[in-house]
Amino acid sequence: MTVTWRALRLDDAEAVTELFAAAEKVEPTGEEHSVDDIRESLESPNSPLPEAGVAVLDGDRLIAYAMTARRTAADPVHQMRVESMVHPDHRTDALGAELLRWYEEASSELHRKVFPGAPLELHAMAHDNQRWYASVLRRGGYEHVRTFLDxxxxxxxxxxxxxxxxxxxxxxxxxxxxxxxxxxxxxxxxxxxxxxxxxxxxxxxxxxxxxxxxxxxxxxxxxxxxxxxxxxxxxxxxxxxxxxxxxxxxxxxxxxxxxxxxxxxxxxxxxxxxxxxxxxxxxxxxxxxxxxxxxxxxxxxxxxxxxxxxxxx
CATH class of the missing domain: 3.40.630.30 (Gcn5-related N-acetyltransferase (GNAT))
Structure with missing residues (x-):
């Protein structure tokens, strides 16, 4: 498998939507994303592309993506939100660790542009059924701090x-x-x-x-x-x-x-x-x-x- 990383683009919206659909079949969260939903997410002012998103490809097929989002305040901590999705057939500990490294590097760079000198904290959300992602976060030093209810x-x-x-x-x-x-x-x-x-x-x-x-x-x-x-x-x-x-x-x-x-x-x-x-x-x-x-x-x-x-x- 030849894996390449490149900046996430707006025209990746359909492929990202397919990633979510594939994941929903094996780890249902109750969320169904349309291409328009994903496109709006990729256009978020808080996640300026290309620096705030990455695409991971096997050949020309998107197998994972990740994004980071700046906040409008750091009071007193800049709590940046990070997210990713990996196709169920391509989930490995190595890829999970690489995505977490991307989280830190990309978030730190964006953080320095908006709140230089302020403390930085990364926040990621995992559903009850997203066990692989939760395990990746735990191994990467993330601690559970809150639970939201559907x-x-x-x-x-x-x-x-x-x-x-x-x-x-x-x-x-x-x-x-x-x-x-x-x-x-x-x-x-x-x-x-x-x-x-x-x-x-x-x-x-x-x-x-x-x-x-x-x-x-x-x-x-x-x-x-x-x-x-x-x-x-x-x-x-x-x-x-x-x-x-x-x-x-x-x-x-x-x-x-x-x-x-x-x-x-x-x-x-x-x-x-x-x-x-x-x-x-x-x-x-x-x-x-x-x-x-x-x-x-x-x-x-x-x-x-x-x-x-x-x-x-």
């Missing part, structure tokens, strides 16, 4: 939830107020960093999958005090993703999040969706998991964050 709601069997707020549907004129509210609401969350207007537009409002008709806000004048933003991702039919749920600290305790999520689920059902999915920090300090359970969500999977300090510790 949750799913069957829209045909929703509990009754009394609304305590008057939501308004998202409109483009609320974009900046929504971004500011999201940053404030998530300021205390694990691994969170403020979203710049460019990144917010890329991830949410400018995404092809953004569903403004299923995104709701509560307002105090022109200020957003609570929000639920939804997208469609992957190729799963009849599924909506509740991407962000946030409430400003002074508006908590009034049932705003529960009311907005319940409104989204009812509207999604009326529009023909069969299920809704979301992810939540298992140690979320606001008790978000309990809110989602009251709205009809149940835990269906776990993603484990593994971290390794690279410099400054």
């Amino acid at each position: 949750m799913t709601a069957d829209l045909s069997a929703l509990p009754s939830v009394e609304s305590t707020v008057e939501p308004v549907r998202y409109e483009p004129r609320h974009e900046e107020a929504t971004r500011l509210a999201l940053n404030e609401a998530f300021g205390e969350h694990f691994g969170s960093a403020p979203l710049t207007p460019e990144v917010f537009r890329h991830r949410v409002t400018g995404s092809a999958g953004f569903r403004p008709e299923l995104s709701f806000l509560t307002l105090d004048g022109d200020r957003v005090t609570a929000l639920v933003l939804c997208v469609e991702r992957g190729v799963a039919d009849g599924e909506v993703v509740v991407e962000y749920v946030g409430t400003l600290p002074e508006a908590r305790g009034r049932g705003a999040a529960k009311s907005l999520v319940a409104r989204v689920l009812r509207e999604a059902r009326e529009r023909g969706y069969r299920r809704a999915v979301l992810g939540v920090d298992g140690e979320n300090p606001t008790g978000a998991q309990r809110v989602y359970e009251r709205c009809g969500f149940v835990v269906t999977g776990h993603w484990h964050v593994h971290a390794r300090p690279v410099s400054g510790r």
Whole structure:
């Protein structure tokens, strides 16, 4: 086998999508990625290609890829996110170790450009079923630091939830107020960093999958005090993703999040969706998991964050 490494390119999107599909057959995570999803990921402002991505090829066939993503803040540590996927037929300890070395080299180079002198820490996520990847991370010195939960709601069997707020549907004129509210609401969350207007537009409002008709806000004048933003991702039919749920600290305790999520689920059902999915920090300090359970969500999977300090510790 002749393995070559080169910079990852936007035109690798289809081959990367095929990697994920091959892996999903042997280690199901519940995530199905479309080519458009992968292309949007490759276009992320936080992962500027070519320096932030690498492709590994056997001949002219893509057998693995990896990416690193800078953050918008280092407060006090720059927590860069790294990810990769290797085709199940090509997984070896040697290739896994080489990918981790690439993580460190590429991340360190990008880190020096944005936060020189700040401590650097790499964060990688592995699903319960991604045992090979988790073992590679452990052998590479990564330690488990957090667990996030996948949750799913069957829209045909929703509990009754009394609304305590008057939501308004998202409109483009609320974009900046929504971004500011999201940053404030998530300021205390694990691994969170403020979203710049460019990144917010890329991830949410400018995404092809953004569903403004299923995104709701509560307002105090022109200020957003609570929000639920939804997208469609992957190729799963009849599924909506509740991407962000946030409430400003002074508006908590009034049932705003529960009311907005319940409104989204009812509207999604009326529009023909069969299920809704979301992810939540298992140690979320606001008790978000309990809110989602009251709205009809149940835990269906776990993603484990593994971290390794690279410099400054």
